[in-house]
Amino acid sequence: MELLGRSGQAITGRYPEVARALRALPVPRLLVDGEIVALDESGRPSFQRLQARMHLSRRDDVARAQAQTPVVAVLFDCLAAEGRDLRALPLTERKAILRLLVPALGVLRYGDHVVGEGQALFEAASAEGLEGVVAKRAASAYLAGRSRDWVKIKCQRRQEFVVVGFTEPRGSRAHLGALHLAVHDRPPARGGRLVYAGKVGAGFDEAAAGALREALLPLRRQAPPFAGQ
Numbered sequence: 001m002e003l004l005g006r007s008g009q010a011i012t013g014r015y016p017e018v019a020r021a022l023r024a025l026p027v028p029r030l031l032v033d034g035e036i037v038a039l040d041e042s043g044r045p046s047f048q049r050l051q052a053r054m055h056l057s058r059r060d061d062v063a064r065a066q067a068q069t070p071v072v073a074v075l076f077d078c079l080a081a082e083g084r085d086l087r088a089l090p091l092t093e094r095k096a097i098l099r100l101l102v103p104a105l106g107v108l109r110y111g112d113h114v115v116g117e118g119q120a121l122f123e124a125a126s127a128e129g130l131e132g133v134v135a136k137r138a139a140s141a142y143l144a145g146r147s148r149d150w151v152k153i154k155c156q157r158r159q160e161f162v163v164v165g166f167t168e169p170r171g172s173r174a175h176l177g178a179l180h181l182a183v184h185d186r187p188p189a190r191g192g193r194l195v196y197a198g199k200v201g202a203g204f205d206e207a208a209a210g211a212l213r214e215a216l217l218p219l220r221r222q223a224p225p226f227a228g229q
Helices: 016-023 047-054 059-068 091-101 118-127 206-219
Strands: 030-037 072-081 108-110 132-136 150-154 162-166 179-184 194-200
Parallel strands (some): 072 108
Antiparallel strands (some): 132 150
16 A cells, blocks of 8 residues: 655655555555644644644654554545546545445544535635635546546635744755744734734745845844744
8 A cells, every 4th residue: 555645746655544544444455545633722723733744754754753643544446446536526426435445443533525505615714714625516527636526625814924933844845845834913013013823835936935045144143033933
C-alpha cells in the first residue's frame, strides 16, 4: 500500500497509521482519493497542526508525531477496486462502493455529502469558520485535473497578517521553509501591538520564495517584533 501526494511524491512514511488502516481493508487492490487532515480540539481540520507532520522524514520523528499530532484520512472517491476501473461510473455509484469499504470508526473516515442543500451547507460552513465547501456533479465521471464538475467554493474570510520572520528550508524546498506571521491586537495608532499568529509554508512558488528571502534578509533582527508565541 502506497500513499501519494498531489505532486505524485510518495508520503507513506509520513503517515504510517493511515497506511496500516488502508492495508487492513477487506479489498487488497484498491485506489482511493482523499485528504489527510489533523483535527483541532473542536474536530475541525487544522492546516497549522498538519504542518507538524507534512515535512517529517526520520522514523523517530514520525513516531513521536503520531502521538502528538494524530491524523485521519477522509476518503471521498474510489477510482478502482479489485482490478476494476471505476472512474467512468457516476460519482454517486463510486461513493456507494467506497462507503461499503470504509469502517465506521478509526483512522479512515468516509467523506459524506449533502444532496440538494448546497446553499444551506455553504452558510453553515461559513458560520463555523471553515475554509469552504466542495461541489461535485453527482453523475460525473472521475477526471484528473480541474473540471467544472468539481469546484471549490471558498467562504470569503479575509485577514491581513504581518510577516515577522521565516524558517530555513528543509528537504526539497528552496529559499524558505515557512513564513512566521503576526496580527495587530488593535490599530497601531491606538497603541496596538503585534501578536504571533502562526506560520504558513504554502501559497508561493520557488521564484516567489527566492524574492521573499532576498527582501527579508536585510530586515533581520535579534529580538522578535511580536508579543507571545
